[in-house]
Amino acid sequence: MQDQEALERYFAWDPREDEDFRPMIVGEGSIGGKGRSLLYAARRLWSSGNELLTSVRIPPSLFIGTGVFQEVVDQLGGQDRIKELVGDDGTRVEQAFLSAKLPPTVTSAIGSFLATVEDPVVVRSSSVLEDSIKHSFAGKYRSTFLMNRGSMEERIRAVEEEMLRIYARTFFPTAIGYRKKHNLGDDMMGIIVMRMSGRWRGRYYYPTTGGVGYSRNVRRWTTRVRMEDGILRFVFGLGTMSTKRGYARTFSLTNPALRPEGSNPYKIMKHAQERFQAIDGNTGELVTLDVKEMWRELLRWHPNLGIFAQLYTVDGDTGYFSSVDYSTEIPNSYSKVCFTFEDFPKKCRVFFDRMRAMLPILEQSMGVPADIEYAYEPAEDQLELLQSRPLWIGGSAVGSAKIPDITGRKVILMADRMVTDGVLEDVKYLVYVDYRIYGSGPDFHSVARGIGYVNQSMGENRYILVAPGRVGSSNPELGVPVQYNELTQCACIVELGIPRSGHMPELSYGTHFFSDLETDNVMYMPVYDGEKGNLFDQDWFDQAAYVEGPHMAIRIYRGSFSVYSDGTENRGVVVVNRVDPPCDC
Known part of the structure; x- marks a missing residue:
């Protein structure tokens, strides 16, 4: 490459x-x-x-x-x-x-x-x-x-x-x-x-959108998108939020309308950005603002707000989206305005045309895949390039790994999207964060520090981390807020999507956390409990022998575990080869 x-x-x-x-x-x-x-x-x-x-x-x-x-x-x-x-x-x-x-x-x-x-x-x-x-x-x-x-x-x-x-x-x-x-x-x-990048809008300073882009998409959520066509991840407001494991909109340049979260309105709403960052001119501080509270004010500065935001209205077990304008009324406390960027690909086609031209040129001129940061003002079609550098994709290059015949072997986790290529065999430890205990909180940071302690105690041993939601998120309600330097011995991260607890993985290209994963060739796979092509064997996690970690939400399993992940087929599995009796880890 x-x-x-x-x-x-x-x-x-x-x-x-x-x-x-x-x-x-x-x-x-x-x-x-x-x-x-x-x-x-x-x-x-x-x-x-x-x-x-x-x-x-x-x-x-x-x-x-x-x-x-x-x-x-x-x-x-x-x-x-x-x-x-x-x-x-x-x-x-x-x-x-x-x-x-x-x-x-x-x-x-x-x-x-x-x-x-x-x-x-x-x-x-x-x-x-x-x-x-x-x-x-x-x-x-x-x-x-x-x-x-x-x-x-x-x-x-x-x-x-x-x-x-x-x-x-x-x-x-x-x-x-x-x-x-x-x-x-x-x-x-x-x-x-x-x-x-940005401009003053009342007391706040921010660009309309900011984000990151890559000339290669090595974590595809479907085989309908191609690796070589690139990917964008961006947010409304300052792009700082796109480099953290929060909410952002992800676009494949192959098909901008094809969402990683699918087409179900409820899932789109759960993945949609609800807050944005700006500079507060009164305090001089970086602030995080809630669009649910500010959307009418935003209409003053963004008459075309409907390109970015929609109203989600609850209707039975799911809901539906409608446009946002001055006449919009929020029908109940369960409905809300959020940034879905639903009409952005149709209304801002030139932006995608530019990105489809830009990313390949940068890749060709550097000789390696490209990684950019940018800010964009749709009303003027003005794009500012803030950063451009080589993109290291290491072991994520698809086509290098295949899943062997695992007939008769115990599979406890299976994924069908966004996986990285790789093979890990005979990993001695698996560390699991029980979503039921973690979700009962509120000592989220104690769980994160507990993982750091376990990581330090591993010595030279590698381990597989299985945790709910987005590992490394700055918002502990979305996932364990562990720092990357607390995962130095981690060889593979499996993020569990548990709809009933509200924990959902997210394709977080562009975040500092994932940059470190790429550099250190840490494997990654998201598992969506209950969805076709996915498996989370909770019975195994509850019944297999384990040692409780420094926090009651943390379990440590010892034995032999293997990970096989094929990025071409978008499939990944975690296999149990052996479970040893509990030990003091």
Whole structure:
């Protein structure tokens, strides 16, 4: 799937040699992976000759080279001296960096940039090691927004402080641990200062939609969509929600009308986005807003709100959708307005035409599959590209694994969609989170920390994790909010969809959580209890011998388990080879 010649051209390209980009760069050295990749993508699109692509913008931005980072590190005594300050949370490191001074040339460049930008700005990490095919460092460093208000001196100082905080993150335990795990060595940090995509709508600032896109769809929910046609995942409002395991709309570029959750109105409603994120101009904070409470106000700023949102009305055991406008009345407390994006493919066809053209060009020009972040204003058909980088798909490449003859063997889990290719045999442990106990809450985070404790106790042993809903969700009601660094020994994640408890897996392409799964070749499969082609053998989980984990919702089974998953056929199974008597795990 790699074009080595194109890949070499991609890594050899220097944005300083491009006269359009040279004035945007300050400081010596590399501008880091995010910066270089974004400018490379912009150059390829603008040189394509395709009007759909030449109109794509990148936000006004300033790129700061790694030479500035090195100057600050030298001020503080060098990397070895800084490493002596590393503690459990990085506080001492951050304090040290905040005491440093940036070169006057950087201060001047920031001032010149801010003189042309009055909207909120984002200060983003762009390290050298992020310029990698395999390691995205998703969520490992720091990117944050600033309101960009006050005197010019205050605005400049705020950007400088955020730069220094990002520099400090290079030495935080999370980043050091990630680099150590993957044998990556020390890093060098570049910075991007970027106007935040969006506009003011009353007191709130946000783009109409934001999201992520991929030139390859390796977790297909049906064989009716093709891997090579790509996939989009996006939300109403700031795209920050699309990188977390919450609600977002997923589109296959093969058939945008074909939903992963199917066509049942109730299931669509259960998977639909109900909240969106924006900047609150009154408080200067990132806020999460409820569309059920704000939809009439949104109609003021989005007269075409019906492209994105619909009213779900309960009717017997299911319900139906209808359009949203000023005359809409919500009939009862069980009905609600939510973002379904039902009419988006029909009303915004040019957006999909652009994406169908963009993603293959980026893949061809880099020599590997492409991964992008973007913001889009449908009313003006204006797309801003916020990030572009290689997409690592590792063991997810379909066609590499087949399910053997399992006749007569004990199958306890079976999936029929969104599986990754792979084979795991003789895994010694299976860790299960009982959805009945987990759902009775409210100590969700205790369950997550309990999984982390079990993970740490595994030593070198790998295990299969079976849990309800979305593992790693920021919303514990959707799934166990375990952090990825608490799953370092996990070899396969099985997400259980239990309709009666409200826990449902979700195709979370674009999330930091799934980026880590790809990097570490962790297998994944969702199992939808009660649906054709799926199996959750609850009797086995209740009757087989197990040891209770640190939380009563956690069970640990010891023995021999195998996982077989075929992405071409969209089938995956977990097989029990042997169950051992309980032990102290």
